[in-house]
Amino acid sequence: TQLLEQSPQFLSIQEGENLTVYCNSSSVFSSLQWYRQEPGEGPVLLVTVVTGGEVKKLKRLTFQFGDARKDSSLHITAAQPGDTGLYLCAGENSGSRLTFGEGTQLTVNP
Amino acid sequence: DTEVTQTPKHLVMGMTNKKSLKCEQHMGHRAMYWYKQKAKKPPELMFVYSYEKLSINESVPSRFSPECPNSSLLNLHLHALQPEDSALYLCASSQRLAGGPTDTQYFGPGTRLTVL
Numbered sequence: 733t734q735l736l737e738q739s740p741q742f743l744s745i746q747e748g749e750n751l752t753v754y755c756n757s758s759s760v761f762s763s764l765q766w767y768r769q770e771p772g773e774g775p776v777l778l779v780t781v782v783t784g785g786e787v788k789k790l791k792r793l794t795f796q797f798g799d800a801r802k803d804s805s806l807h808i809t810a811a812q813p814g815d816t817g818l819y820l821c822a823g824e825n826s827g828s829r830l831t832f833g834e835g836t837q838l839t840v841n842p
Numbered sequence: 843d844t845e846v847t848q849t850p851k852h853l854v855m856g857m858t859n860k861k862s863l864k865c866e867q868h869m870g871h872r873a874m875y876w877y878k879q880k881a882k883k884p885p886e887l888m889f890v891y892s893y894e895k896l897s898i899n900e901s902v903p904s905r906f907s908p909e910c911p912n913s914s915l916l917n918l919h920l921h922a923l924q925p926e927d928s929a930l931y932l933c934a935s936s937q938r939l940a941g942g943p944t945d946t947q948y949f950g951p952g953t954r955l956t957v958l
Contacts, residue, residue: 763944774846774932774949775885782944820884824945829898832884 734759736823738833746841748810753819753836756803761823764804765830766795769818778806811840845869846950848933854956857923863953865916865933873938874916875947876908879930885949891916892938923957930954 736757745751755764763782767775779788781797781804788795792815794807804821816839822830846867855861865874873892877885890898891910905927907919916933934947 763946765946767949772930772952772954774848774930774952777946777948780944780946818882822884822947824947829887830947835882835884837882 734761734823734825734831736821736831736833738821738836740836741834742837742839744839744841745811747812749840751808751811751838753806753821753838754803755805755821755823755833757823757831758802759823759825759831760801761825761831762801763824764797764801765822765824766804766806767820767822769820769835775820808838811838813840813842815840846933846935846948848931848950848953850953851951852954852956854958855920855923856958857925859923860919860921862920863918863931863933863955865918865935865950866914867935867948867950868914869935869937869948870913871935871937871948872913873936873945874910875934875936876906876916876918877932877934877949879932879952881930885932889918920955923955925957928955928957 738755766778769775779795784799784801786797792809819836821833876888879885888902889908909917930952932952933950936945936947
């Protein structure tokens with residue numbers, strides 16, 4: 733069974749602060765997705781990382797895939813209240829199953 | 843366009859009712875998925891259809907019955923549900939290219955189901 737440990741589980745910060753969310757596993761994934769989900773809505777894809785060591789930037793969000801493709805991080809610079817939500821990492825391998833982390837509930841206070 | 847649509851948005855049903863959830867995608871994706879999600883938890887996989895054939899059933903109770911009428915549509919038929927089945931039901935789709943390195947899943951907005 734593949735596991736993906738995501739931390740922290742909860743994060744409450746002030747507007748303008750920086751933060752990092754981590755996903756770690758002992759398993760290798762062929763790719764890893766990051767999603768953001770608001771209450772009562774479906775997860776929205778933020779990024780897919782595929783290559784070990786890959787870094788992708790999406791405005792104030794920076795995603796990194798570990799060299800060994802076992803871990804990933806999401807860094808948000810100058811967080812804004814609109815960044816509030818549940819952030820999910822999900823590792824993908826062949827066979828259609830995504831291995832989800834437990835999620836990070838981020839609250840950015842104005 | 844990476845849109846997956848789901849109807850209805852909300853559904854309230856009694857334990858003796860029969861209802862259906864619907865999902866549609868027009869991205870040409872050949873894999874479609876049903877997930878169940880409880881509050882503040884990650885989605886749990888229920889079923890996977892690949893090229894319109896059921897490829898994965900995660901030991902889901904028979905009161906949930908999936909159907910894939912064609913490559914764009916996915917239904918979930920509900921019968922004799924229990925209150926503990928109340929959850930957000932998510933549909934997703936992916937391209938499912940043979941031999942492709944990745945198979946990113948795109949989620950719909952979900953159906954909030956309440957079983958009384």
